Amino acid sequence: xxxxxxxxxxxxLFIKDKEKTIAGVRxxxxxxxxNLSVFLNMIILVSISLYFVSDQxxxxxxxxxxxxxxxxxxxxxxxxSLMPGFIAFPLAGILLAKGVSYTVIGGFTTTLMMVGVLTYxxxxxxxxxxxxxxxxxxxxxxxxxxxxxxxxxxxxxxx
Amino acid sequence: xxxxxxxxxxxxxxxIVFVLLSFIFNYNVGEGIYDNFLQFTLTMVKFLPAxxxxxxxxxxxxxxxxxxxxxxxxxxxxAFIWAILLSGTTVGxxxxxxxxxxSLLKKxxxxxxxxxxIGAAAICRIPMTLFEASYVGIKFTLIRLLTSxxxxxxxxxxxxxYLKGRGYQIIDELTS
Numbered sequence: 001x002x003x004x005x006x007x008x009x010x011x012x013l014f015i016k017d018k019e020k021t022i023a024g025v026r027x028x029x030x031x032x033x034x035n036l037s038v039f040l041n042m043i044i045l046v047s048i049s050l051y052f053v054s055d056q057x058x059x060x061x062x063x064x065x066x067x068x069x070x071x072x073x074x075x076x077x078x079x080x081s082l083m084p085g086f087i088a089f090p091l092a093g094i095l096l097a098k099g100v101s102y103t104v105i106g107g108f109t110t111t112l113m114m115v116g117v118l119t120y121x122x123x124x125x126x127x128x129x130x131x132x133x134x135x136x137x138x139x140x141x142x143x144x145x146x147x148x149x150x151x152x153x154x155x156x157x158x159x
Numbered sequence: 160x161x162x163x164x165x166x167x168x169x170x171x172x173x174x175i176v177f178v179l180l181s182f183i184f185n186y187n188v189g190e191g192i193y194d195n196f197l198q199f200t201l202t203m204v205k206f207l208p209a210x211x212x213x214x215x216x217x218x219x220x221x222x223x224x225x226x227x228x229x230x231x232x233x234x235x236x237x238a239f240i241w242a243i244l245l246s247g248t249t250v251g252x253x254x255x256x257x258x259x260x261x262s263l264l265k266k267x268x269x270x271x272x273x274x275x276x277i278g279a280a281a282i283c284r285i286p287m288t289l290f291e292a293s294y295v296g297i298k299f300t301l302i303r304l305l306t307s308x309x310x311x312x313x314x315x316x317x318x319x320x321y322l323k324g325r326g327y328q329i330i331d332e333l334t335s
Binding site: 003005009010024027037038039044046047082084093109113122123125126128134139141142145146149150 | 167168170171174188191192193194195196198199200202203205206207208209210211212213214215216217218219220250252253254257258260261274277278281282284286287290291293294295299302303306307310311314318321322327329
């Protein structure tokens with residue numbers, strides 16, 4: 001799908017301006033090759049972590065956890081794992097059916113999406129170590145606030 | 160292959176050796192990890208090269224002036240909306256958003272817009288949001304989006320202030 005779109009766009013642009021388009025494609029390929037090792041390293045880290053932090057393990061850990069400890073655990077697991085949405089959300093559905101609170105699920109999914117320990121090698125390559133650490137830390141705080149707000153909206157946290 | 164390349168691909172070569180040894184000695188953990196590696200690599204191949212070609216085309220076709228006007232330091236609040244809409248189209252994960260954000264930054268987008276884009280790319284990707292809504296519920300998705308988007312914008316503005324005060328410069332060697 002995205003290849004088709006890219007292909008069509010490239011054709012259209014090529015007709016409009018041959019040189020600009022060839023130069024663009026060249027820059028793209030050059031950048032891809034330059035970043036290949038960083039992406040490979042991330043894939044390796046992800047495949048190792050996905051093996052040890054499996055779906056079953058997450059269900060086991062979060063299945064009966066609740067309260068503040070559960071939230072912290074969920075955020076920790078979410079931060080260190082990286083999984084595509086089509087795995088993560090069915091998993092969240094299973095957790096929900098097991099009686100896990102929306103607060104804990106919010107903590108897990110939000111950190112999963114926003115905090116990336118495994119994407120650290122890529123992020124630091126583009127934005128530097130300091131920014132990467134600060135951004136991930138801020139994301140952790142945002143995730144905590146979001147899950148607390150989710151809890152308040154669902155009446156799980158009473159203030 | 161020079162020393163720099165050796166360092167860059169060191170982990171990969173180590174991994175290859177590990178996988179080979181795992182297969183020779185029937186080490187289950189290694190084989191399982193290799194399965195994951197293969198699967199994830201295939202997922203990446205499905206879109207990553209296309210994304211980089213799009214980034215390259217963006218580089219030569221989009222004028223710096225356009226990005227500066229709409230997403231730069233002088234841009235108005237609409238810029239946040241552009242960033243969030245753009246992030247909705249992100250495929251894959253954050254790892255795709257980083258190179259895109261980097262080229263936007265190089266074209267003159269402001270830091271607050273870049274961090275908003277990255278944050279929103281994490282939580283507002285359209286396909287992912289649809290998954291979430293169908294498995295966890297629309298109410299949950301709406302609450303999550305409505306609470307996290309303002310927090311992302313606020314934290315991006317604060318982060319920009321902090322970094323500007325310290326004279327932050329982006330890494331340029333990647334594109335040289």
